[in-house]
Structure formats: structure tokens, C-alpha cells
Amino acid sequence: MNRKVGSEKDYKMNLLEVRDSGKYIFNNTDVQSVFEITRETFAGHFDAIREKYGDKELGAELLTMIGQMTGSKKLVSMGINKEADNMCTALEKLIEDGKKEGMQEGMIDGILTSVKNLMESMGWTAEQAMDALKISQEDRNKYAGMLKKQ
Structure with missing residues (x-):
């Protein structure tokens, strides 16, 4: 298949700072969740995460993305290995690992x-x-x- 140079759509990419992302409302609820959880993690508001996302089922991809954004190898591993299906379980495992x-x-x-x-x-x-x-x-x-x- 031959493609003309420049025939691909030109997508704009906007960069935003995670810590300042509270002022944005994303149309995709998964994206909204990723940014909220990441922002609250950076702020150390783990109780707020548990309260809002405790029982909410998160896909492995979301957990992996949150782990990547926060620099948590353990969250990335949990996502890849599907060790947690919600944020509450993930946080409990992180806390337990931290204690150990x-x-x-x-x-x-x-x-x-x-x-x-x-x-x-x-x-x-x-x-x-x-x-x-x-x-x-x-x-x-x-x-x-x-x-x-x-």
C-alpha cells in the first residue's frame, strides 16, 4: 500500500501537569480516573483514593498506567500480572509490601x-x-x- 507523505491526520497533543490536572474534566472516565488517582497519590491522599475508588473495578491497563505515571514498579507489576482488580486491593498490597x-x-x-x-x-x-x-x-x-x- 502506497501512502502519500502528509496524508496521515495530524493530531494535536497537549501536555498537562498531573498535579495540576484537577481543573480538567476528561470525557473518558478511565482517563479521568487515572489522572485523579495519580494526582491523589502524589498528594499522599490515599484515604481519598480508597473512599472514591475503593470498590471500583480497574482494568489491568489502568493499574499499569497509574503505576507508570507514579513511578510505582509494584503497581505496574500488579497491573501486568492482574494481581488486583480494584484500587483498594492495590493500595492494601502496596501498604503490606511497604510494611514488609x-x-x-x-x-x-x-x-x-x-x-x-x-x-x-x-x-x-x-x-x-x-x-x-x-x-x-x-x-x-x-x-x-x-x-x-x-
Whole structure:
């Protein structure tokens, strides 16, 4: 099929700032939802999202788009893997994942603090401190690397 150059329609594209998108009303309800949820996410208004979109079914594409716009790899993954069918479920999973990550980071920080405290107060090497704390052989390299970075 031969096409003439310039025969395609010329579509105008308007750029808009998501954080300022509240003043716009989109004809497509999915587009409206994506911008509202993204804007509320940036503002940290998760209760407002739950209240308005909690039980509303969102397609995988919408969840993926919201994840892309907010920079949330977890939301993108949920959308691609169809792990959530509404925003409430997605938010609950995000919160739960955040709690798990926070607990893991807290445990690591606690172990590093314990190792450093034993090294300072007892004059031990990192190896001796990790022996006393019964840190597994497989985790020792990880903690030793973290100690060096501090």
C-alpha cells in the first residue's frame, strides 16, 4: 500500500501537569480516573483514593498506567500480572509490601547497630561480633559490605 507523505491526520497533543490536572474534566472516565488517582497519590491522599475508588473495578491497563505515571514498579507489576482488580486491593498490597520492606530494613539496621556496638564496647572485630550474634555465614558478607559503606 502506497501512502502519500502528509496524508496521515495530524493530531494535536497537549501536555498537562498531573498535579495540576484537577481543573480538567476528561470525557473518558478511565482517563479521568487515572489522572485523579495519580494526582491523589502524589498528594499522599490515599484515604481519598480508597473512599472514591475503593470498590471500583480497574482494568489491568489502568493499574499499569497509574503505576507508570507514579513511578510505582509494584503497581505496574500488579497491573501486568492482574494481581488486583480494584484500587483498594492495590493500595492494601502496596501498604503490606511497604510494611514488609520496612520491617526488613529495620532488622538489618538493628543487626548492624548490634555488630557496631559489640565492636566498640568489647573491642571485637566484625567477625567476632557476628559470631556472638550467631549471624549465618551466608549473611556475613552482606553485613560486612554494609559496615564498610558506613
